[in-house]
Amino acid sequence: DAGVIQSPRHEVTEMGQEVTLRCKPISGHNSLFWYRQTMMRGLELLIYFNNNVPIDDSGMPEDRFSAKMPNASFSTLKIQPSEPRDSAVYFCASSPQAGSYNEQFFGPGTRLTVL
Amino acid sequence: KNEVEQSPQNLTAQEGEFITINCSYSVGISALHWLQQHPGGGIVSLFMLSSGKKKHGRLIATINIQEKHSSLHITASHPRDSAVYICAVRKSGNTPLVFGKGTRLSVIA
Numbered sequence: 405d406a407g408v409i410q411s412p413r414h415e416v417t418e419m420g421q422e423v424t425l426r427c428k429p430i431s432g433h434n435s436l437f438w439y440r441q442t443m444m445r446g447l448e449l450l451i452y453f454n455n456n457v458p459i460d461d462s463g464m465p466e467d468r469f470s471a472k473m474p475n476a477s478f479s480t481l482k483i484q485p486s487e488p489r490d491s492a493v494y495f496c497a498s499s500p501q502a503g504s505y506n507e508q509f510f511g512p513g514t515r516l517t518v519l
Numbered sequence: 520k521n522e523v524e525q526s527p528q529n530l531t532a533q534e535g536e537f538i539t540i541n542c543s544y545s546v547g548i549s550a551l552h553w554l555q556q557h558p559g560g561g562i563v564s565l566f567m568l569s570s571g572k573k574k575h576g577r578l579i580a581t582i583n584i585q586e587k588h589s590s591l592h593i594t595a596s597h598p599r600d601s602a603v604y605i606c607a608v609r610k611s612g613n614t615p616l617v618f619g620k621g622t623r624l625s626v627i628a
Contacts, residue, residue: 406588412527434612447605447618454613501613510550510562 408432408511410496416517422439422484425514428477429498437508438471438481447495453479453500465490486518522546525606525619535549538593540622542606545587553580554593554605554614562605564585596626 409428419505429436438450451461456473464471468487473479483490493515497508523544532538544583553565554575566573566580568589573580579594582589593600607616 414525437615446620447607447616449615449617450539452615467541470560471622495562499613505611506550506609507567510554512561 408496408498408509410494410511410514412514413512414431414515414517416519417486417487418519419487420485421518422482423486423490423516423518424513425494425496425516427479427496427511429479430509431494431500433498433509434476434501435499435506436445436473436479436481437499439495439497441443441495441513444458450481455509463486483516487518491516521557521619523606523608523619524610525604527620528529528620529623530625532596532624534597534626534628536594536596536626538600538624540604540606540624542589542591542592542619543564543587544589544606544608546608546610546617548608549611550609551582551589551590552607552609554607556605556621558604565604593624598628599628601625 408420411426435454437452439447440450441447449463451471453473471481493513495513496511497505526541550567550569554561554568555565568582577594579592603621605621606619
């Protein structure tokens, strides 16, 4: 089992550039979550999908952030234009949907640095 | 006020010591998770529990639903246990996790 796959693992870009982070959830999982981790705020939800449909995007900081899930095996998180304060580790996680007691499986994260 | 509070924030222990990390939450939950994050950054799920106690090797997690409190215990601690331990709760069903700020544990040989 490959687990949750994220790419790239590291991204360094300049302010104003577009950044696209990618995630492949575990096959068969119906829920996908994007989290962001910073030193100041810890881990926070950005957005999550159930069956490819965005359910809650209240954690998305502003219009510069957008996320899509075109099919059950792929999701993207895009930042355009990027700013230095977006520097963080972005985690994708997936979870089976059945029942209430679902573990979440985390990808390795993408460490983003915006200069 | 954060919905999930952990204590202590930082903890240094000698190898072999018994360690306890505490987590309190202020909302109704369907499950509580304990996660481990090593210096390399990856996050691993240690436990998911909604009542009672679970044990895995030297790790024990307990939860008291009435008191909205959970503890993570490590027996016979070892330097390889050094990591950040994060408590997270799930409010209902398949909703996202709400995280505590984490406890940074260092175990010294």
